[in-house]
């Protein structure tokens with residue numbers, strides 16, 4: 477299939493695109509910088525091979541700039557949307573780097589481009605109509621997406637989902653849990669404090685629950701999903717790992733995999749927010765109060781979501797955290 481992957485240089489989108497290439501699909505990798513995208517795909521064998529075979533192409537586009545998007549969505553069968561603003565989860569409204577601007581409005585802009593390129597005329601106010609062979613949309617959402625969450629990211633994800641559901645296109649929404657892997661910028665940052673500190677600091681008590689998801693499982697899952705999109709037609713899926721753990725337990729598993737013993741230092745969240753309130757005014761905005769909430773929020777896949785996934789994709793096996801962590805952190 478011909479697939480546009482937005483966020484193709486990112487942690488999730490990059491892994492998804494690599495697995496889709498391995499599965500033999502044609503991928504158009506979208507990035508705000510073709511140079512970046514080329515470098516990132518030249519870094520692995522599936523990318524190099526697909527490039528040599530003409531199955532990998534690049535498109536420079538920005539979801540906040542609608543004029544760049546029509547060319548990106550032309551002549552594809554599937555649009556995989558996995559964009560996230562630079563610097564997430566630390567929003568920077570002055571530079572339009574927010575969940576609302578990039579994730580929600582960016583998704584709306586991408587859908588508007590699909591309407592412009594494939595839509596058929598309809599009376600005002602009606603949802604767009606599309607020919608049967610219009611691209612399908614697969615949107616990467618988050619497990620805590622919700623319309624009435626106190627958090628901007630959950631509301632933005634929900635509103636992006638709503639736009640996808642109302643688009644008139646055939647859709648699949650995947651609500652992913654916190655994902656980890658060799659290139660992640662969250663778990664790696666925390667555990668690598670242990671390279672130079674005698675403890676590992678986190679915000680809060682670390683008792684929030686998670687079903688952490690190995691990023692390679694995300695890639696394998698998308699390959700399965702795109703092998704038969706009818707199985708997830710107009711369906712919301714929750715994707716999480718097999719372990720139900722607290723953040724403290726997960727960090728201990730990761731440190732075990734590294735062969736390290738370190739106490740976890742719990743920084744009270746109010747103190748973290750004071751730090752965030754100061755640091756958000758520093759160059760590069762290293763922290764913000766909302767980011768403290770983001771990193772200590774937790775989020776689990778529900779039993780009903782697990783069951784639906786098992787029914788639709790019985791062949792899909794998620795990797796236990798201990799096994800996944802030792803595959804790249806093991807000494």
Ligand SMILES: NC(=O)c1ccc[n+]([C@@H]2O[C@H](COP(=O)([O-])OP(=O)(O)OC[C@H]3O[C@@H](n4cnc5c(N)ncnc54)[C@H](OP(=O)(O)O)[C@@H]3O)[C@@H](O)[C@H]2O)c1
Nearest residue numbers: 483484485486487488507508538539558559560652654655
């Ligand atoms: N990471 C997780 O644990 C996790 C869990 C659940 C759901 N998700 C969701 O998965 C999606 C991707 O997250 P991620 O962790 O992979 O993020 P990431 O590593 O930060 O990657 C972000 C991607 O978005 C692209 N991008 C940024 N701004 C853009 C813009 N204005 N226009 C077009 N592309 C833009 C970046 O490409 P360039 O910089 O090359 O343009 C990059 O490829 C997000 O929707 C996130 O909410 C992530």
